[in-house]
Amino acid sequence: MVNAIVGANWGDEGKGKITDMLARESDIVIRFQGGANAGHTIVNDYGKFALHTLPSGVFYNHTTNIIGNGVALNIPVLFNEIEQVVSKGVPRPKILVSDRAQMVMPYHILFDEYEEERLGKSSFGSTKSGIAPFYSDKYAKLGFQVQELFDEDALRAHLERIAPQKNVLLENLYHKPALDIDKLFNTLMEYKKMVEPYVCDVSLYLSNAIKEGKNILLEGQLGTLKDPDHGIYPMVTSSSTLAAYGAIGAGIPPYEITGIVTVCKAYSSAVGAGAFVSEIFGEEADELRRRGGDGGEYGATTGRPRRMGWFDCVASKYGCRLQGTTEVAFTVLDVLGYLDKIPVCVGYEIDGEVTTDFPVTTKLEKAKPVYEVLDGWKCDIRGIKNYFDLPENCRKYIEFCEEHIGYPIKMISNGPKRDDIIIR
Numbered sequence: 001m002v003n004a005i006v007g008a009n010w011g012d013e014g015k016g017k018i019t020d021m022l023a024r025e026s027d028i029v030i031r032f033q034g035g036a037n038a039g040h041t042i043v044n045d046y047g048k049f050a051l052h053t054l055p056s057g058v059f060y061n062h063t064t065n066i067i068g069n070g071v072a073l074n075i076p077v078l079f080n081e082i083e084q085v086v087s088k089g090v091p092r093p094k095i096l097v098s099d100r101a102q103m104v105m106p107y108h109i110l111f112d113e114y115e116e117e118r119l120g121k122s123s124f125g126s127t128k129s130g131i132a133p134f135y136s137d138k139y140a141k142l143g144f145q146v147q148e149l150f151d152e153d154a155l156r157a158h159l160e161r162i163a164p165q166k167n168v169l170l171e172n173l174y175h176k177p178a179l180d181i182d183k184l185f186n187t188l189m190e191y192k193k194m195v196e197p198y199v200c201d202v203s204l205y206l207s208n209a210i211k212e213g214k215n216i217l218l219e220g221q222l223g224t225l226k227d228p229d230h231g232i233y234p235m236v237t238s239s240s241t242l243a244a245y246g247a248i249g250a251g252i253p254p255y256e257i258t259g260i261v262t263v264c265k266a267y268s269s270a271v272g273a274g275a276f277v278s279e280i281f282g283e284e285a286d287e288l289r290r291r292g293g294d295g296g297e298y299g300a301t302t303g304r305p306r307r308m309g310w311f312d313c314v315a316s317k318y319g320c321r322l323q324g325t326t327e328v329a330f331t332v333l334d335v336l337g338y339l340d341k342i343p344v345c346v347g348y349e350i351d352g353e354v355t356t357d358f359p360v361t362t363k364l365e366k367a368k369p370v371y372e373v374l375d376g377w378k379c380d381i382r383g384i385k386n387y388f389d390l391p392e393n394c395r396k397y398i399e400f401c402e403e404h405i406g407y408p409i410k411m412i413s414n415g416p417k418r419d420d421i422i423i424r
């Protein structure tokens with residue numbers, strides 16, 4: 001059985017916690033896209049962890065954790081994360097890395113920095129992890145797969161082939177030093193030592209696991225609105241954030257994915273640039289940011305303050321639809337307990353007309369939020385385990401959002417810990 005956990009919105013919906021929770025029943029957890037540009041925050045008995053590359057199943061010793069071929073693999077980041085987790089007392093996790101995964105090269109990170117610098121005010125707000133240059137190279141057929149580390153002559157020849165192309169940009173567009181092929185080759189040999197114990201033919205491994213009836217979990221990063229096709233292009237990420245891509249980024253048949261848990265946060269937050277219709281500002285935003293998540297809404301990778309907003313039914317309905325949601329996990333609801341009144345965005349007004357369907361980017365830029373204001377519940381709901389023990393106004397809020405997004409909310413997260421969860 002294969003399930004996917006994905007985000008409906010801009011990311012940071014609390015997927016890490018839900019994955020960590022569902023990983024308890026999983027034999028295998030797989031990352032299938034993205035890189036170390038976003039992070040999951042997980043709080044458990046070992047402490048608080050920000051994972052950027054490792055799948056969220058690493059805290060269970062019955063779980064095999066896989067880096068799929070669709071991931072932008074930064075090998076030193078992977079290696080350091082494994083060591084960090086182990087140093088905090090977690091038993092050494094079982095990890096496999098696809099031999100077809102491509103590697104983030106040191107120059108991808110440089111290109112990311114240089115390009116953001118060149119764009120200045122119109123930059124994307126990239127985390128500068130090299131993700132956009134990495135995926136550009138992958139699809140321009142200039143990338144390096146992990147398997148290439150094991151054929152040194154071919155690897156060196158490949159480096160020599162790509163260097164002239166990179167150097168034209170480095171020297172003429174960015175006015176920076178050219179690539180040093182010997183140094184790069186030596187770095188890759190270091191990468192080889194770090195990754196060698198984990199390399200595996202992942203799609204074959206998964207094919208056998210599916211035959212054996214194993215429970216498999218696909219772990220998405222970011223959310224629908226950051227998808228390069230269906231998101232707020234061009235303010236998106238460079239790999240697909242949709243559950244459907246799980247089939248490709250892990251190497252399994254699409255019809256095997258039968259459960260799609262889409263995570264929606266009970267309010268909105270976003271990082272990076274781009275339209276954000278229900279965004280709020282000033283003291284109202286600061287207070288929600290301070291109280292949000294677990295210790296404030298600040299980027300897990302960058303520490304940047306996140307942009308804040310009210311729950312957006314238009315974006316979430318769209319986000320859930322594109323994921324192919326079978327159930328919604330509604331997270332971080334406890335944070336809203338301080339509010340007397342809670343606005344919810346139920347429509348977008350564009351050129352004088354109200355729609356509940358999420359528009360293309362040019363129209364999105366013009367959209368103004370249409371709000372309905374619900375009554376708050378004014379208490380702390382952490383610790384509550386049964387749906388009907390929630391205050392009435394809190395249930396009304398959940399049911400209101402559920403009706404507007406049109407997908408069943410089956411899990412409600414009311415705190416950062418593993419068991420702060422209400423199953424409906």
Ligand code: GDP
Pocket residue numbers: 007011012013014015016017038039040041042043222292293294295300331332333334335413414415416417420
């Ligand atoms: P992800 O990338 O989707 O996993 O999201 P992040 O990990 O960046 O953001 C979620 C943040 O909210 C983390 O700090 C979590 O510990 C925290 N969190 C998750 N679920 C809840 C919840 O139900 N309540 C509260 N207060 N915090 C939560």
